[in-house]
Amino acid sequence: xxxxxxxxxxxxxxxxxxxxxxxxxxxxxxxxxxxxxxxxxxxxxxxxxxxxxxxxxxxxxxxxxxxxxxxxxxxxxxxxxxxxxxxxxxxxxxxxxxxxxxxxxxxxxxxxxxxxxxxxxxxxxxxxxxxxxxxxxxxxxxxxxxxxxxxxxxxxxxxxxxxxxxxxxxxxxxxxxxxxxxxxxxxxxxxxxxxxxxxxxxxxxxxxxxxxxxxxxxxxxxxxxxxxxxxxxxxxxxxxxxxxxxxxxxxxxxxxxxxxxxxxxxxxxxxxxxxxxxxxx
Ligand SMILES: O=C(O)CCC(=O)C(=O)O
Numbered sequence: 686x687x688x689x690x691x692x693x694x695x696x697x698x699x700x701x702x703x704x705x706x707x708x709x710x711x712x713x714x715x716x717x718x719x720x721x722x723x724x725x726x727x728x729x730x731x732x733x734x735x736x737x738x739x740x741x742x743x744x745x746x747x748x749x750x751x752x753x754x755x756x757x758x759x760x761x762x763x764x765x766x767x768x769x770x771x772x773x774x775x776x777x778x779x780x781x782x783x784x785x786x787x788x789x790x791x792x793x794x795x796x797x798x799x800x801x802x803x804x805x806x807x808x809x810x811x812x813x814x815x816x817x818x819x820x821x822x823x824x825x826x827x828x829x830x831x832x833x834x835x836x837x838x839x840x841x842x843x844x845x846x847x848x849x850x851x852x853x854x855x856x857x858x859x860x861x862x863x864x865x866x867x868x869x870x871x872x873x874x875x876x877x878x879x880x881x882x883x884x885x886x887x888x889x890x891x892x893x894x895x896x897x898x899x900x901x902x903x904x905x906x907x908x909x910x911x912x913x914x915x916x917x918x919x920x921x922x923x924x925x926x927x928x929x930x931x932x933x934x935x936x937x938x939x940x941x942x943x944x945x946x947x948x949x950x951x952x953x954x955x956x957x958x959x960x961x962x963x964x965x966x
Contacts, residue, residue, distance in 0.1 A: 749863065786837045807867075825872060
């Protein structure tokens with residue numbers, strides 16, 4: 686993350702990165718997620734919902750990881766992906782629903798600044814696949830509200846939550862842009878009013894490996910269909926040190942099996958040992 690983006694994210698609680706994806710990447714991705722939405726049966730089971738299929742390669746897109754390493758954890762292994770969904774809105778669809786905002790001790794989405802760097806919990810990464818026009822339905826924010834000292838979370842001054850209170854802002858961006866925000870910033874969905882195109886956006890919620898906000902709902906066959914590098918974003922909530930211990934245990938058992946079989950252990954047996962250690966180790 687460059688210093689300008691760091692300062693903006695800390696100051697406002699969100700940043701926009703315009704046109705991260707090329708026009709052809711946007712086209713391919715949009716066609717795929719609309720197929721997932723409209724004709725899932727036409728796809729193999731492991732691609733019928735997010736994060737499966739064309740979206741998979743965006744899980745650890747370098748532009749996303751670059752930001753998350755600055756706001757969640759510098760170690761990519763400590764970043765999880767806990768929710769992904771498609772937001773599709775035609776003109777007139779949507780809602781005004783302000784939520785979050787203010788300082789919180791809730792580790793799921795607390796925002797802190799300590800020792801020269803940001804520490805955000807749940808961080809939303811939104812891929813906008815259609816053009817967004819300011820004030821016409823993109824996500825709205827009260828900039829800086831992730832650090833508010835008065836309690837704005839419970840909506841105790843309702844006039845502040847009205848869209849025309851003067852404290853809300855939104856954005857314009859071309860298709861393929863990224864909107865990244867701390868869940869701690871007060872924000873709201875809006876009614877889609879862009880006459881030119883629907884809203885087609887993929888919402889992702891990343892978090893630190895040690896906490897989770899959402900109840901997991903991913904289809905097991907979709908997660909099993911991902912590459913191992915991507916599967917690990919959906920591991921249960923635990924510290925990655927346990928993966929190291931598990932690998933050490935597996936190696937121990939594989940060594941013993943090698944000794945017993947005179948170094949003839951094949952890859953099928955190795956996989957079996959690994960899964961047994963994983964289940965019972
Ligand atoms: O639909 C939107 O634009 C905002 C969604 C939202 O409120 C959230 O991600 O928490």
